[in-house]
Amino acid sequence: MTTLDELDDAARWERFVGLQQRMRSVWDTMRLDNDDESVVIVPSVAVDSLASAGLAQAFEERFLFLLLLLRQPALRMTYVTSTPIKDGIIEYYLALLPGVIPSHARARLTLVSVDDSTSRPLAEKLLERPRLLADIGAGILNRERCHLIAYSTTNRERDLALTLGIPMYGSDPRLSALGTKSGCRRLFAEEGVRHPLGAEGLRDREAVVDAITSILAEHPGTASMIVKLNDGVAGNGNATVDLRDVDGGRPELVAERVAVLELESPTLTRDEYWDRFARDGGIVEERVTGTELRSPSVQLRVLPDGQVELLSTHDQLLGGPSGQRYIGCTFPADPAYSRLISGPAEVIGRRLAAEGVLGRFAVDFVVVRDDAGEWVAHAIELNLRKGGTTHPFLTLQFLTDGRYDGPSGRFLTSTGAERHLVATDHLESPALRALRVGDLFDAVARHRLHFDQSRETGVVFHMISCLTELGRVGLTAIGSTPDEAMDIFRRAEQILLTEATTAGRAAELPA
Template identity: 45%
Template sequence: MHEEAYPAPGSRAELERFALLQGRLSDLFRRVFPDPKAPRCVLVNPSLSMDPEVLVSIAGLPHYEERLLCMLLLLRLPRTRVVYVTSTPIDPAIVDYYLHLLPGIPGAHARRRLTMLSCQDPSTRLTLTQKLLARPRMLQRLREAIGDPAIAHMTCFNATEAERSLAVRLGIPIFANDPALEHLGSKSGSRRIFKEAGVLLPEGFEDLRDMQDVAQSLATLKAREPDLRRATVKLDFGTSGEGNAVFDFAGAPDGGGLERWVREVQPKRLCFEDRSMGYERYAEKFAQMHGIVEVWIEGAVKRSPSAQCRITPLGEVEMISTHDQVLGGPSGQIFLGCTFPADAAYRLQIQSAGLEVAKVLREQGALGRFAVDFVSVRCDGEGDGENWRHYAIEVNLRKGGTTHTFRILQFLTDGAYDPDTGRFMTPTGAVRVYKASDNLRSEHYMRLTPDDLMDIAVEHGLHFNASTQEGVFFHLIGALSGFGKLGIVCVSDTPEHASALFDRTVSILDEESSHA
């Protein structure tokens, strides 16, 4: 079929065809997903289909297409084929690194079932999915690589109208949220979902249209809570905290004129998490995306846990994991890494709140993996032991910073999450935890190539040991030479051991790269 014969993007015909494709997922989930020996094909599309201006400040962004390389571990299933598409080719040494970690499968056998395709296009003007849609011959190569569409599906970082068009042109469903429900994962949509789910959230306002609405909302929050020191402003579709800003109320008038004062000082008082962002540009983005304002949660001891869930094509809600997020940036809102699982003092509370949110999302028709982020404050003096108050702040209706790290743990160990305890258990009954980062950075790392990293790992034993089911796993390796950036997952039996392994790994990398 010629590309012009497909329905126009966003047309009623495309929506109808997409709905028919999505209807296949329930049968795939019943018939293929549970059977490890069933033939299947998974198209991995790691496109970050978001506003490029919001993503521009992320160092090494072109290599974030590597984050879904964890899906190559699906090749441990002996009759599964994986088609992985990227903007530019991935270094073969990186692919080999993943394939050599497959337990019980010869690397050559896995490689025969893997197809890597590239657009040969490093530009950032278009997302990967848009690049694919602009290349009819590439689409035909994808169809040929996928083979039988009846046993195939696409997995992606997030699903937008572009991914919907790609699915229709390839004739396969997406195991992800329907792009028509994208609003559920916005900051405003998150607040509405939290209210319906009955979970605690910060005082604030959603569905704000422009910076005038922001000023009015800031003034209203301060008038309601005179002791309020700070508030946060968020773009509806920012990611990793890059669309957030903090407003400081220091010097605010006590009486009348509060809103006028906010409007006057707002351009200089807003502190942006994206250091390259200026007020005028932020105001333009806010008018395009809309957003929210909410109080800044204060506390002597604060954490940033998250709950990861999945809604299956059969409408089942599954608890996947909990994490404590490691955040950075000017006000600590940018994702840098995580520890798994979340602290035992509150992990089951976070899990329970996440499930309540998941139930509401299921009723709205959501599908696939998502995460609910919280800000948690320890409440000293409230009862016995540690007590925490958890404020839900965001639904990430897509794969996120904890998705690939947890998948790596799953596939390397063949273990499973126990929702009754909030712990991860291997098949032998051993507990496994990890500490991970997407953001190890040093200018000295730019002296290293992926092959150098492999040499260092072998020399110092920085690898995952299948017999002990402990060790180090590297990812985001392609960003090493060009950006001095790297990701790691350190797996062990206790949080203390995982943290010690993490620190040792960083120390070795710093030492080796400083003399490279």
């Protein structure tokens, strides 16, 4: 009997490649209602960008929309988190299941808590506990009909798949360089996909100064450039360099501007930023500007048989000091440019499939109107993982059994009705700390915010567990039109803030 510790890295990769070959047969038997079909979900998040263990737990719970897979009447699911999930939150999601008795679904769900609230990736915590992993493995009825779902794919998730003896629906971690800021710029160039002016493969501040100086020599009108960490997430690894009035691109003036670059992350200092840049590397690229500018994205997936499937287009809602931090999305993207971005995204998808990528990924764009009034698209990022647009779209898809129609740029339910959504992970206010989870559900019931199965519109909340600790919650608002979805979103936001204000108001002292 071989243990993981007895395998060197080369042997682990060899074994992993063989295990992943089973994913196609697992995929082919999914949704056939086999009694021994199961899935193990480990929503492990790299926590560099997360401010607390409580937020890390909330991001692990952001994946709870996958409980909607339990609408398949025979599927068994194991869902792992760092700390226990409140029963009320589980009940909330199971109540969303269309046509399924919640108690029947609950009997097929196994919740596993590591009981470790430290700020480390969940996969790392699991690997430190072989007995717990053995218990999870013992609950797998048939490894030929089971797979692992993870948030991202690193060597840790590879080792989890090996230990459990099941394939992972996700890419080989050795391909992760394709999804870095440097890697995707190279890929865009090789595939002829338009992308911003810039330079990649940089390792320190001096290299950034040299790259910007060279770019200004050829393009003296460049007013602003963005420095990006290779592995930055949701815009938190970005920083802006103001190049206005930099006379002739003189290196000493560029160095002065780089020294005072404006960070998007509210938690990093400049010294910490450059330390991470030296560790992970990064890029600089021109900040695309225009009188009208949007930030859409395209979601695709590579199936186990190598087919590339266009899943959705979104318009991203951005915030932060200079508007580069991801805070939410609307879906679908504006049809005026949805095909403009899905075309090059499919080109990128076919290249990724040829490289051996598996599972979901997203391509981020900036689109801007040119002088003729036409939209021009620039690819800026490739995320080889599930991201902020994944859970709103899949929530909508699972609830309505619908699909995205690429040619028309519309999402249609199983009955042919059109649906739109507005979603955020960042409904946040210090006032929200006055609300407990039960208060949220009480507001949902009293104000009829729950998703209406008959109308297929309404609100689904997520990241619920960090409401009281951090004053933050996520939500997805679903409507028949873009305006209705936004109205539902704003109404839910206003109701929660009003409820929080009421809950935080001091009561009169007893007589």
